[in-house]
Amino acid sequence: MRPTDLSLAQARLALDARQISARELTQAYLDAIAALNPRLNAYITVTAEAALTAADAADQKLAAGHGGPLEGIPLGIKDLFCTAGTRTTAASRILGDFTPPYESTITRQLLRDGAVFLGKLNLDEFAMGSSNATSAFGPVENPWSRRNDPDTRLVPGGSSGGSAAAVAARIALGATATDTGGSIRQPAAFCGVAGIKPTYGRCSRFGVVAFASSLDQAGPIARDVMDCAVLLRSMSGFDPQDSTSVEMVVPDFAAAVGRGVRGMRIGIPREYRMAGMPAEIEALWQQGIAWLRDAGASIVDVSLPHTKYALPTYYIVAPAEASSNLARYDGVRFGARVAGSDLTELYEKTRAAGFGAEVKRRIMIGTYVLSAGYYDAYYLKAQQVRALIKRDFDLAWQQCDALLTPATPSAAFGLDEKQDDPVAMYLNDIFTVTANLAGLPGMAVPAGLDGQGLPLGLQIIGRPFDEEGVFAVAGAVERAAGFSARPGVIA
């Protein structure tokens, strides 16, 4: 067995038992990165030397018997998390060589628990996208390909495309990610790995480059449900530096993974049955329902009547918040600058050169919907519909404990497909975006393959702060699915 074959949970046991050293494990991942990253482009920055130094320190702690919960575990960090002393780009030209003088709370907690950072992972620019194609550092390739069409390169999804591709190809044992409309769950589903967006407020947003602050939430992408549970525990917890961080005890998520679903009521939202949905997605969903029923859950038909308005609502709320958040990139305090004859010209030229097309589009839409005369018709209206979407869920929780839905409306698509039509691209998040608007935990679990041999995922949505319930259902789906397929590009 090669070191990269070990899951995170298995690697912890092997490290504790000194069957493998942290240095050996880290070196195996660095070798895999050197071999596969030139093709996949999952990493923007690889911090090999720092990783080996951290691995040696981890080995000393393990030898002394006081390793942390993630001691010696090699992780990739989405390049949206500020890492002290390591360039942080948000996959945008506008950040230039920005090197944060401080550490995000989540990465600080991972370091506290002994994790080893391999480098910074590629993403859609400022996390705006569903294919990783908007990155200023080039697209990421999905390690999976179609059985009958192996030469067409597929997208890994987005925005956490680098995170999902790296975990699937085993060039990271786990990864941090963020999810504003589906950016953890959609790429996890496209790459055949697991990912959870926890409840809004569960993980600190301090030091995470902001996109849409009322929707952004960080979480892990990892090989399986248990690995996600282990990582989420280290990432979670109250942080006084984020005013939306919630002061609540962090449960032992791992203990919930094997709990089972006997007696649980699983809601099936009828509005998620979309016209034109591929038959394979519908069949997988039905299979998932059968698995949970067989495992002892009762299945309940529920209604979320405002589902069809979730994406249009999102495309007002998210750009509005983004236009405000991204005002800070002005070429004055940090990042790249293009000179101008006066300050206004400096701003306008810097932002024109620094932002990519999709980011500019969203800033301008956000500026428009917030501008005088349009605020009520667009922004206020969207906030009201958002309240109705949340109320749909509040009512559903009177009938069920968790929801089961497809994770995405399709399998991974080609790098050249859907890129010309923003609205077609936005529809990728149709099943995931509701959980962001309502602030709920949602998880994607690989559950099967389509006819072309590409992974498909199921999504579990839970009540606020009931990640344990989500993990229980996800664990049951994972055990029933027995998903063991592997991508063509793998360490």
Add this chain to the structure above:
Amino acid sequence: MSVDIATIKRVATLSRIHVEPAALPGLAREINAILGWIEQLSEVDTTGVEPMAGGGATALRWRDDVVSDGGQAEAILANAPDREGEYFGVPKVVE
């Protein structure tokens, strides 16, 4: 509501993003397609619905109004594209 070229130009100015005149019609087309799709929200009856701002269910926390950090000019200026002493450098603002 359809957005014309003049409006796109104004939004670009408000956004502090320079847009070449030749790029304005294409941008207007894209933004109109997105706004047209968003328009469907007008069919939802939101009479009397309290708008939802923020992502959490709980009220924001208060903290003591005290200085908790500071005195880090060097760390803050370390990433500045231009600086003069302990200040950010910009083109002349006042004639």
